[in-house]
Amino acid sequence: MKYIERQVNVPLCAVSTTSGLVNKTGTWKFAQPLFIDRVSPCNQQCPAGEDITGYMYLAGQGKFEEAWRLIMEENPFPAIMGRVCFHTCEEICNRKDHDEAVSIHTVERFIGDYALSHGLKIIVTQTEKDKKVAIVGAGPGGMSAAFHLRRMGYTVTIFDSNQSPGGMMRYGIPSYRLPNEVLDGEISRLYDIGIEFKMGVKVGKDITWDSLESQFDAIFIAIGAYEETSLGIEGLNKDGIFNALEFLHEIDLGKSPKIGKRISVIGGGNSAIDCARASRRLGAEVIIIYRRSEAEMPAHGEEIEMAKEEGVQF
Ligand code: SF4
Structure with missing residues (x-):
């Protein structure tokens, strides 16, 4: 068996070089299998750049720690991503044309949860570098940068005006989708490898930019995209809005x-669905109002279905 030379020896995929329709009666000896090494569609589609075929292969062999370590080469938050990522990897899975896509995100979630329940730790093997990096923003971008820089041996300090790290993962995703214990469990590993978090510190107010520049060799700004779209109509500052x-x-x-008791959510994106489902949990009757058809809603189809199951009206 030939193998692709990667971190994981996934067997090569044999493909036919010709259609079965060209030879209805004769011998097939002329048709040799062709071994092709290509990046699979799911790998190409993953925004975190994970080696999906690699970790699925390891997980299939029961090597869950190895699978986790492979994901962690790219993404420090598998238990989080396995829950909240819209698994674009599955949209493009070849298997879906046969029956249904491989449920990659649930395997990722299982591996992430396995690591949390078994207390798996990040191993930093690089020698310490004599360089310090400041990161502004303790959201997914800032913490991912911190994780990779720390593994490369840099001393990293993260500044954030919130009291707890997580950014949008903590303050923009309801806990029924992403429980705080999962979020805190994954973030705690960053503390364990020596990343310093300075929470409740607003850069520009509690610490000056000049001070950051004088103390650190590099600064990475990861302040996210908190700006919201406004409806641009009068009355938006009234109570109850x-x-x-x-x-x-x-x-x-x-x-x-x-x-x-009765609320309307205006918009058709994932945040609208989150607000609607969170409002249902507060006991309200909820109607989502969207200017286009359901098929045109930017929210993920799975989220829309779950909202309907929970009694949200559209
Ligand atoms: S679910 Fe996981 S593997 Fe799939 S696209 Fe998202 S991060 Fe990548």
């Missing part, structure tokens, strides 16, 4: 915003 991020943030802080 919330914007999505403010609403989800309050819920994550354990508050129960006063939304009343």
